[in-house]
Amino acid sequence: MIRLVALVTLFWNLALPGSAQHIVADLSQSRVAITASFSGSDIVVFGAVRPEPGSIVEDPTMPVAAPLDVIVAVSGPRERVTVRKKDRRAGIWVNAEALDVDAAPTFYKVATSGPLDKILNESDDSRHRISIDHAIRSVGGAEQVGDTTPFIDALVRIRMEDGLYGIEENGVYLTEQTLFRSDIALPANLVEGEYTTRIFLTREGKVVAEYARALDVRKVGIERWIYTLAQEQALLYGLLSLAIAIIAGWGASAAFKYARGQS
């Protein structure tokens, strides 16, 4: 059903002359390298809105079209998350209820050229999973905790405090209804993986064009080396960690002995 609606919408948009637009965009970098000194980064998403080739541009007989808006959403890899709630039992605060969220992005930031509830309607939001609440997928949670809303809200709140989730209304600069640009801040506690950058063009609350671009976040250098060794040569890695510990312990002891011997 949803697919059919999407198809109809698509044809509807194509059939309407003058309203057909598409997005040309790029990122300031297609990969983010996490080095030992990585302390966060900024990526710039920029591009332009172009009329579809062949469509009528600035037809004076057409009524003036409603203004366009741009939404940029950057998402990290999705993973399972358990949200636990503490409750007071016999005077003691303990973990009571828990909700398993099927898939929540490790990172999710949205930037828009206007107030989100004005430029995007609810049905297109849920279809394209644009706002933070829609980016989190939780099925069958009601059986676990009854009402899942406070748990999802807590997940979003905690991740927002960590700088991992965020929404910045008016964070996209749209000039002359054509050129747009947005700075997305990547925090220092970034998890590696395949990130996606999606750009949506909306008009009167409807998504009229969409564009997606991959963003590769990878550890490099010594970070990569340590991580790979820990995953693939676990025993060797463990022994190496112990060797470092023993050598450091002996080294400090010897150094202090030497220092005392001198004085």
Next chain:
Amino acid sequence: MQIYLPIAEVSVNAFLLLGLGGLVGILSGMFGVGGGFLMTPLLFFIGIPPAVAVATEANQIVASSFSGMLAHWRRKTVDIRMGAVLQIGGLIGAAFGVVLFNFLKSLGQVDLLIKLSYVIFLGIVGGLMFVESLGALRRANSKEPVKPPVRRQRNWVHTWPLKMRFRTSGLYISVIPPILVGMAVGVLAAIMGVGGGFIMVPAMIYILGMPTKVVVGTSLFQIILVTAFTTLLHATTNHTVDMALAVLLLIGGVVGAQIGTQIGTKLKAEQLRVLLAGLVLLVCGKLAADLLIQPAELYSLGTEGGHS
């Protein structure tokens, strides 16, 4: 200076980690405790994921304990034989502890049980030790010319069979009590996920009647073995040992352990015990407060790893 940790996947201040390592290292050298029971909450606090904190800290403790033990070794205050006997008991206890842990887990609410047993155990051990050592300290101060009363060398522990001579400790006792002590600590260590030094040290002083000076070195000796084993276990099964985090913590830790040992030799045995008792009570109070006071954030997140 911010540094990105490859396994923990967070960025933290390197100097903060050096400082934390140093602080816990000093305690380790002074009291013969690994410091795991202090380091875990500190690492959680600065945002290290719990699984990584617990595993990495075991690795760090190997370093600071080794550094501290070498200092004691030179002073001949490590009872290898006693350490080995305790270790045998410890391994049996740890194996039993893992079984018990899984049984409790099947019943649910294992977290609560761990925390409650922590609070009760720390409270009792810390309280008793504080009262006893304060009394000893007062006696030592009031009767300065008189030699402080010799610790009771004979109690029920010394009447059991299978006697063995522990030369460094100056004891000739049955091997059964040390094995039992080792087992008890092993069980607790497996359930609570710590080296168990803070339980082992009072047990050695009060149950086995070992001299305080020997206790610290011997405790460190046995902690090295336990935590080395734990590190390997975490590294091979969970891949949660963060080498970069460990290195930063242990640089601080090994230096701190040396300083701690120095401080330890300048203090009287009674003073050392009072301070350790105070520390144990402090941690106990913190844990009790966590259970009784309403937390600011009622919700917490747990990721099961594995990106999809």
